[in-house]
Amino acid sequence: MKKSAAVACLAAVAVVSLTGCSSEDTTGDAEPAASSSAPAADDGIPPKPTGADRDACLKATGAVDPALVTDEETVIDAGRNRCSSLSGGRKSPDECAAARFGTDAHPVTIAQGKKLNAVLRKTLCPA
Structure with a gap:
């Protein structure tokens, strides 16, 4: 009797386990979770500029x-x-700006980094 009870128990566990493996989408119209790759509003990174704001930043x-x-x-x-x-x-x-904007092929000087920080404070990052 103990053997048949154990087999029945294992069969029940197998059935319950396999039900969780179905390929049917049971979530319906659930909203997807928000992407965590988007910057948070309080992390100091402004939204991407558009139009005249973008043009002003690129020109400067x-x-x-x-x-x-x-x-x-x-x-x-x-x-x-x-x-x-x-x-x-x-x-x-200023050194950080030079590193951020520079590349191996086109290094940016610290003096240029200082100018870039001034540009950013006037365009993308007004405090």
Whole structure:
């Protein structure tokens, strides 16, 4: 008798386990969870600029060095990321800007980093 009870118990466990493996979508019209890759409003990163705001940022950045604006999306993303650093009171913000905007193929000087921070404070990151 004990053997048949054990077999019945194992069969019940198997049935319950397999029910969780069905391929049927039982969530219906549930809303998807919010993406965690979007920056939070309080992390200091502003939304992507559009229109005249975007143009002003790109124009001012190009005035520092025209080669910096060859990839506009990269410039905008680098600038937005700098905003959180500018408001954080970090040491050597000009050196950080030079590192953020520069590449191995096109290094940015600390003096240019200082100008870029001034551009960002006037365009993307007004405090």
